[in-house]
Amino acid sequence: MDTVTTIEDALLTRRSCRAFLPTPVPRAQVERLLSLAARSASNSNCQPWQVHVLTGAAKRALTADLLRAHDAERRAEAGEFDYQPRADQWPEPFRARRRRFGESLYRDTLGIAVDDTTGRRGHHRRNYDFFGAPVGIILTVSRAPLQGALVDAGLFLQALMLAARGAGLHTCAQASLIDFHPVLRRHLAIADDHVVVCGLALGHADEGHRLSAHRTTRESVASFAAFYDSASYDSGVAPGADSA
Structure with a gap:
């Protein structure tokens, strides 16, 4: 088992795993993971999350119903909150990043061409079986403090x-x-x-599957962080400003 021993190792080896082994995960282990996640910060310690854990026959029944709904294109007319814009409404730089992700996953890793709608739909369909993971988790939060609760949910996740x-x-x-x-x-x-x-698939990765080789890149710290220190304060010049 590829256990990690530091937070840094966990951050560097965490990935979105899209191919799992059927190896069961004991309930006691899942409960231990949830108890650790519950140490997450939340606004005024409200802890607005609820977790629904599915395994065995319960997971199989949900998966079958989800797949029927997916194949019949019975998506909900509206989401329960605004998660993301429509595909054609993403602004830059997010549009380009999203496109690069799709190319690396579908074309480079899976060998599915851009115009292969059937192939792309077939891979997307695997979401509704939690990519074969033995444990499927559904995370919900209270509507009352919704915006803050969604931040709390991200920390918990x-x-x-x-x-x-x-x-x-x-x-x-x-x-x-x-x-x-x-x-x-x-x-x-x-x-x-x-x-x-959202949902969460949990289990042992199938390292023999070609999807196990898929990795995503990250932007450099310089691209998203601004540092404010004594030198910038004393100079009266904001970071990134033209001092010429």
């Missing part, structure tokens, strides 16, 4: 994914499940005052 790496497991966060939130509500006891944030 990241903590859970890093805790999983510490245990030698892999994960994949899945926003695609939002499209079928009515199906999720038929199978899970999701409170009316909660919204579905």
Whole structure:
């Protein structure tokens, strides 16, 4: 088992795993990971999250229903919150980054051409079986402090994914499940005052699958961080400003 021993190792080896082995993950281990994730910060310690864990027959039943809805194109008319813009409405630089991700996943790793709609749809369909993971998780948060609760959910999710790496497991966060939130509500006891944030696949990575080689890049610190220190304060010049 490829356990990691430091937070740095967990961050460097965490990835969106899209091919899992059927090897079961004991319930006690899942509960331990959730208890670690629950140490996450939240606004005024409100802890607005709820977690629904599916394995075995319960997961198979949900997967079958999700696949039927997907194949019949019965997506919800509207999401429970505004997660992302339509494909043609992404501004730069996010449009280019999204395009590069799609090319690296579909074309370079899977060998699926840009115009191969059937191939792309077939891979996307695997989301609804949690990419073969033995554990499927649905994360929800309260509608009451929604904007803040979504931030809290992100903190919880990241903590859970890093805790999983510490245990030698892999994960994949899945926003695609939002499209079928009515199906999720038929199978899970999701409170009316909660919204579905995302799904999460959890298990042991299938390192023999070609998807195990897929990696994404990250922007440099210089591209997104501005540093304010004594020198910039004393000079009266804002970081990045033209001092000429």
